[in-house]
Amino acid sequence: MISEWVVSILLLFGGLFILIGSLGLIKLPDFYMRLHGPTKATTLGMASILIAAMVFFATSVHTISVKEILITVFLLITAPISGYMLIKSAIHHKLKAKEGTKGLDNVEDD
Numbered sequence: 001m002i003s004e005w006v007v008s009i010l011l012l013f014g015g016l017f018i019l020i021g022s023l024g025l026i027k028l029p030d031f032y033m034r035l036h037g038p039t040k041a042t043t044l045g046m047a048s049i050l051i052a053a054m055v056f057f058a059t060s061v062h063t064i065s066v067k068e069i070l071i072t073v074f075l076l077i078t079a080p081i082s083g084y085m086l087i088k089s090a091i092h093h094k095l096k097a098k099e100g101t102k103g104l105d106n107v108e109d110d
Contacts, residue, residue: 003059007052014048030098039083
């Protein structure tokens with residue numbers, strides 16, 4: 001009974017973060033700001049959904065789900081790294097930010 005509540009809350013939490021990340025991808029004005037939606041919010045959303053799957057299978061089948069653990073670790077490692085690489089590429093190609101974006105005025109290429 002408690003595990004059903006935990007799974008439900010984690011699924012709602014994950015779905016909410018994925019929705020927020022998707023809306024950020026659509027609504028934010030430039031590339032640098034848009035990148036925060038998929039790399040930050042959806043990573044947390046997918047981690048919550050995968051943890052919900054782990055809890056569900058642990059309580060219903062009574063085994064540890066290795067697949068979900070591996071997927072979660074892979075997502076939590078690769079999403080920030082891919083976001084970093086996309087930002088570095090945008091800076092290297094001198095992609096312009098929207099006027100008024102703070103923090104990108106004095107960016108120098110390495």
